[in-house]
Amino acid sequence: MSNRHLARTIAMQSLYEWDFKGMSQGGLHPILKHNLKEFAPDFDDKGFAESIVEGVANHLEEINKLITKYAPEWPLEQITIVDRNVLRIGIFELKFSPEIPPKVAINEAIELAKTFGGESSGKFVNGVLGTIFKKMEEQGESEQKPPAEK
Numbered sequence: 655m656s657n658r659h660l661a662r663t664i665a666m667q668s669l670y671e672w673d674f675k676g677m678s679q680g681g682l683h684p685i686l687k688h689n690l691k692e693f694a695p696d697f698d699d700k701g702f703a704e705s706i707v708e709g710v711a712n713h714l715e716e717i718n719k720l721i722t723k724y725a726p727e728w729p730l731e732q733i734t735i736v737d738r739n740v741l742r743i744g745i746f747e748l749k750f751s752p753e754i755p756p757k758v759a760i761n762e763a764i765e766l767a768k769t770f771g772g773e774s775s776g777k778f779v780n781g782v783l784g785t786i787f788k789k790m791e792e793q794g795e796s797e798q799k800p801p802a803e804k
Contacts, residue, residue: 659762661703662743664689666766668707669739682711709746710739717745724785725778736771737778744783748790756787 668686675681686707690700697703710717721741722730730738744763747754760783767775 657699658702660694661699662762664693665703665706666739666743669710670735673735673739706743709750710742713750717742720745724782737775740766740779741782
């Protein structure tokens with residue numbers, strides 16, 4: 655498993671737990687810290703997992719609106735917790751991580767959905783993210799921009 659795939663896996667598990675526990679303020683970072691220690695104690699790219707988790711949390715409202723818009727037959731609370739958080743990661747990487755190529759963001763989300771979700775999770779995630787990406791292309795948002803200066 656590549657470092658980035660492992661980071662996404664740990665980020666998804668952390669977001670899942672946070673979501674399951676009601677998304678309490680301040681609860682996400684301790685969950686991530688615990689999961690990194692538990693599942694990847696020698697992991698050398700913890701910053702990538704942290705950036706995903708922080709990015710999803712910081713853009714949660716906008717991400718949730720996109721899920722609601724592009725999966726209209728599935729109210730957010732009726733989407734399984736796994737699928738909901740895989741979509742959040744995928745949308746975060748598509749919309750807010752210019753250093754991640756869109757196809758990588760979509761493919762990684764599909765792999766997470768297939769690994770942790772139900773039988774149709776991969777197709778569901780692919781459909782939602784594919785539709786969002788097509789809309790981004792139509793609006794000229796899919797151009798890869800250099801990462802913002804820090």
